Amino acid sequence: MFITCQNITKSFKKGDQIITPLQALTLDLEKGSFTALMGPSGSGKTTLLNLLAGIDSPSSGRLEVAGTDITRLSRSQLGAWRAQNIGYIFQLYHLVPVLTAYENVELPLLLQPLSAAERHKRVCTALDLVALSDRAEHFPRQLSGGQEQRVAIARAIVADPPLLVADEPTGDLDAASAKAILQLLRQLVNDLGKTIVMVTHDAKAAAVADRILHLEKGQLVSDI
Ligand SMILES: Nc1ncnc2c1ncn2[C@@H]1O[C@H](COP(=O)(O)OP(=O)(O)OP(=O)(O)O)[C@@H](O)[C@H]1O
Ligand SMILES: [Mg+2]
Structure with missing residues (x-):
């Protein structure tokens, strides 16, 4: 299995109060699957x-992602693991405003020992994939929201x-x-x-x- 969550609990301590956004959650996700995660605000x-x-x-439980038990990694091992295994896409894109589209996409590759030529090749491939090769030298403020999100997706996939x-x-x-972003993800x-794995409030x-998972109060309530 590509992702195995077994009895995962996450708690935060706030003063003398304990908040538990995830409660004994068990879940398997297959490689090459597209999962939507839904649920009310604050559901985890x-x-x-x-x-x-x-x-x-x-806080407790077993969590294996892409063949690694990530609960056993140290902070610095986890950082290196993330750089190789994870692309994160945010609601508000989080592009660096003073960098061009090209430079934003290049950022994750600067953490890797690659030649400048190899880096250039990968950035061009990623921009091409999101159909924004012609916007490489544009800054985020010169792009539409949809284009900014496509740059963010290129940044998320550039390290493969x-x-x-x-x-x-x-x-x-x-x-x-x-619709264009969803087609691209598909x-x-x-x-x-x-x-x-995509969080969304939108049924469409x-x-x-x-697969659509519904969370409520930190627990899985439906799996379609
Ligand atoms: N770092 C933290 N410290 C304390 N409490 C936290 C922390 N992160 C999340 N929580 C709490 O955990 C609960 C779940 O938060 P979470 O952000 O996962 O909800 P969500 O389902 O993503 O909601 P939304 O749809 O509004 O984004 C909330 O009650 C939140 O306040
Ligand atoms: Mg949220």
């Missing part, structure tokens, strides 16, 4: 994405990670741009074999996925 969706992406660690996690990637877009699964967006 982002918390779960962050655990799958190795941005945060579970097997797992992409997306937190409401179409939440800030008009219907036409949202294409990454179908053509490149990526595994995607969730419909492009193979």
Whole structure:
């Protein structure tokens, strides 16, 4: 199995209060699957994405992602693991405003020992995949929201990670741009074999996925 969550619990301590956004969650996800994660605000969706992406660690339980038990990695090992295995896509793109589209996409590759020529090749391939080769020298403020999100997707895939996690990637877009982003994500699964976990509040967006999970109060309440 590509992702195995077994009895995952995540708690935060706030003063003398304990918040438990995820409660004994068990879940398997196959390689090359596209999963939508739905549920009310505060149900633990982002918390779960962050655990799958190795941005945060579970308080208890077993968590295996892409063949690695990531609960056993040290902080620095986890950083290196993330750089190789995870692409993160955010609702508000999070592009660096003073860098061009090209430079934004290049960023994750600067963490890797690659020649400048190899880096250039990979950035061009990623920009080509999102159909923005002609916008390489544009800054984020010169792009539409949909284009910014496509640059963010190019940045997420440039290091060729097997797992992409997306937190409401179409939440800030008009219907036409949202549709284009969803088609692009679908294409990454179908053509490149990526595994995607996408949080969304929109049933139409969730419909492009193979599987729809509903979270409520930190627990899985349905799996379609
Ligand atoms: N670092 C943290 N410290 C304390 N509490 C946290 C932390 N991160 C999340 N929580 C709490 O965990 C719960 C779940 O949060 P989470 O962000 O996962 O919800 P969500 O389902 O993504 O909601 P939304 O749809 O609004 O984005 C919330 O009650 C939140 O306040
Ligand atoms: Mg959230």
